Amino acid sequence: MRALCVLLAIATAALFIAASWHLPDRGDPHAPANVGVGPEYVERTEQDIGIENVVSAVLADYRSYDTLGETFVIFTGGVAVLFVLIRRGRDDQQT
């Protein structure tokens, strides 16, 4: 069983390493990430929003609905943790 696990891990690692050889080079202008809508954002951020950091501009302005949703997910998680742990504390005090 242990040998099987090790073999599986090695096979998975070999698969990932083999796949990584076919990744595009850093800064390759023909990479899929650089031929779609990406360069459009890089070019237009300066005059659209005036922020140097393109990542921040995309997160906080172009895609601010998405960021709002993400923040609400974190908020909801915190509220859920709160409810679970508050109930536990109350039960402890009753016993």
Add this chain to the structure above:
Amino acid sequence: MTNRHDSVLLHFVVKVVMVPAILLFGLYVLVHGEVSPGGGFQAGAILAAGLILSRMSISSDEGRRLFSRPRLVVITVLGMLLYAGTGIAAMFSGGNYLDYGVIPFEWIDRIVPGDLGRRHIGVFAIEVGVTLAVFGTLALAVDYLGEPHEPEETEG
């Protein structure tokens, strides 16, 4: 969260060196997030890390009062309201939801005139909101998870 440790070295390193540096770095990541890598989520996590470190090592009563659990809840909700309220402020002034370019505050024009200045302020406002929300959520979660099992002097 845990019991107070009476170690001079721990007190000095945490109180004088680490926590101020962590909090300052968190603020830097927040206000510099539009230029360098960073932003609201990271800044909130770093600030919460500073608070949690200080609570785990030099848990002072004053710190517990300053960031008590009800106040952390208020901070979290205020962050979410700041984010959503920025969007609603843009909507009330005739734009789309979260379209910062139309936010109608005169004083923004005095700092950075024009549409871009408003966008800058809007982005910064929601980053502050995200920071507050993430900070409050993380601090609350760790505060509740780390509480002692025996019901003792925890304020509720």
